[in-house]
Amino acid sequence: MLAPVLVIAGPGLFAGDETASVPTTSTAPPTTAPPGTTTTTEANLVEAPDVVGLTVADARNQLTAAGFAVDAAGDPHDLALVVSQDPAPGAAVAPGTTIRLESAPYTPACREGWSPSLPPPGPGEREITVLFRCAADTDPAGTPTAVVRRVPEDADPIRATLEALLGGPTGEERAAGLQSFFSEETAGALESIVVEDGLAVVDFTDAILVTNASTSTGSEFFLAELNANLVQFAEIERIEYRVNGRCEAFWGWLQRECRVATREGLVDELPFGSCSAASSSTAPEDHAVELPEAVADTRALLLSLAVRCDLQELDRLAAADAASIVLSHLDLGGTPFASLEENRQGAPAVTLVETLAFPYAVHEVDGTDVFFWPDVAVPGFAWAALDESEIAELSLRYGEAAVRVSIDGGTWAGFSVEIDDAGRWRSFGQPLS
Secondary structure (H helix, E strand, C coil): CCCCEECCCCCCCCCCCCCCCCCCCCCCCCCCCCCCCCEECHHHCEECCCCCCCEHHHHHHHHHHCCCEEEEEECCCCCCEEEEEECCCCCEECCCCEEEEEECCCCCHHHHCCCCCCCCCCCCEEEEEEEEEECCCCCCCCCCEEEEEEEECCCCHHHHHHHHHHCCCCHHHHHCCEECCCCHHHCCCEEEEEEECCEEEEEECHHHCCCCCCCHHHHHHHHHHHHHHHCCCCCCCEEEEEECCEHHHHHHHCCCCCCCEECCCCCCCCCCCCCCCCCCCCCCCCCCCCCCHHHHHHHHHHHHHHHHCCHHHHHHHHHHCCCEEECHHHCCCCCCHHHHHHCCCCCHHHHHHHHHCCCCEEEEECCEEEEEECHHHCCCCCHHHCCHHHHHHHHHHHCHHHHHHHHHHCCCCCCEEEEECCCCEEEEECCCC
């Protein structure tokens, strides 16, 4: 088809022209458009919408709704951003004109260390970690992206994690590039989960049988999501999936034989989703009701980071506050949390949570009020003055061995945490021996 012909009036036809009242006679034969050619006049031209800066999906929707055709070049991903268009924004074009879009390569926010910012959990709440796949990840065994959900403190963390996974990413998380086979359609698909002797038996309803998950590639991503979220929990060594109580129904839908998956080889690497504190509570026994706000906020932050297993952020915070991290029982003073947890050297994350669950005491250090967990770690604690009933009480709370060593040495021999009245994290560890 030939390009549209734009007919523009010549001199003498516009108001203000001195010759406007004198018609011009032309001896040229009238122009006739060839068959199949559309003649467009100024009267029916429209402006090309400005879609630069929109996502490819939004630009396509806007142009299509306005009656234009779309030719998308560059990165075709729906969330890629349009960097230029032809015809240009505002250009006079015929209705139905094809608008060519150029888009920049799409880099999802979840590829750049994105994570939603959340305040510490409120009273009666705990945090769980849910793992989703980042867009453009073509490897089912790739490292998933961790996000946080809030659930009641008494909720079973394994069931709560699976239920949150089956609900799929939130709108904010999808906008950041997180993807999943799971959505509102699968939100109620968990029938039951029982963990006994390391075996997790997970039974789903028919709602789990989502479209495209049973293909060879789809099933790999589908299983990777389920597996990654379950192996966060150290007590799970093996997993059996069922639909309506039948292993064959689950695996047969995936065109595979019924099997029991093992932890080994399921997930090569996890983000902050697996550590010694993964199944701990962010709200342990609360002796902090009378803490100053800055101290309470820092305590809540440390608990939240430890339970989320965000070990890198714990290390960053320790460095920012110049906190002294001395894990002398490992002879690895200053070794990062992440390194210790990854190498299964001790359990600093859960030790931090357990220490902050103890009662605290306040002591002035160089003119600053410092809060000590546990209370017996405060300088000058009268170990020598304890009577037998007090020793028995402390032994029940802190362990007989730690109390006896502390009495012999005259100072607390176990782990302690210090936070000053400005909210600065001063230390975590135990005395050098």
